[in-house]
Amino acid sequence: LPLVWNRVTDHSPEGDQTENLFAAGDLNLMAGYQAMTLRSGRARHTLFVQAGAELPTGKYKADFVQAGLPPGFYPGSASIDPLAGIQYILSDSAWTAMFGASVKYSLPNADHLQEGLFWQAQTVVARSLGASGRWVPFAGLVAEHRNGYRKYDFLNEESAYSVAHGMAGMEYRGDxxxxxxxxxxxxxxxYSTEETTNNGAYSVYVNWFF
Structure with a gap:
């Protein structure tokens, strides 16, 4: 369950106005299947396919457009959204390279608002450190695109956007x-509206494996 802090600043002739939001996001439930595992010398090739749904646990407001807030400011969609993804992992004893893609199709919510189709592609390279290999620095690239949302039969093309990120971080892996x-x-x-800019993001996360 993600906890999200979003910060948006509106630059206007009357002065800058900043709005902050700290709230829970939508819960992702995913099931994965290891479709392939091959070994070639020291290298291991693994292919995962995933499917699931995003559940409406996050904070949501229907009037984010009227309030002048960009799409995604409120982390909830108030709808149950199907998810699908695929990952190819190339690894040896120390190095790991991952190439993945995912897609989310949003269903209309109770306010008749339907978020646009969202897809993400990413590539990540990681290196295990030390004898235990539990500390893992990583870096990569992420590309995202979201189509404009619909309300009833009206398509809001101004809410569409495309973003590419460079990312880096550190992970500790327990048992x-x-x-x-x-x-x-x-x-x-x-972004469809030139007034909107994305300033990047910081993330802290914990994963528990069942």
């Missing part, structure tokens, strides 16, 4: 859990 932190720096962005 049944992992904890880490990462920073995403925006290297390219295209």
């Amino acid at each position: 049944r859990f992992s904890v880490g932190a990462r920073f995403d720096h925006t290297i390219w962005q295209q």
Whole structure:
């Protein structure tokens, strides 16, 4: 369950106005299947396919557009959204390279608002440190695109956007859990409204493996 802190600043002739939000996001439930595992010398090739749903646990307000807030400011969608993804992992005893893609299709919520189709592609390189290999620094690239949302039959094309991030972080891997932190720096962005810019993100996370 993500806890999200979003900060948006509106620059206007009357002065800057900043709005902050700290709230729970939508809960992702995913099931994965290891579709392939091959060994070639020291290298291991693994292919995972995933499917699941995003549940409406996050904070949501229907009037974010009227309030002048960008899409994604409120971390909830108030709808149950199907998810699917695929990951290819190339690894040896110390190095890991991951290439993945995922897609989310949003269903209309009770306010008849339907978020646009969202897809993400990423590549990450990681290196295990020390004899135990529990400390893992990583870096990579992430590309995202979201189509404009619909309300009833009206398509709001101004809510569409595309963003590319460079990211880096550190993770500690235990036997049944992992904890880490990462920073995403925006290297390219295209919003339908030129007034909107993405300033990147900081993330801290804990994963528990069942």
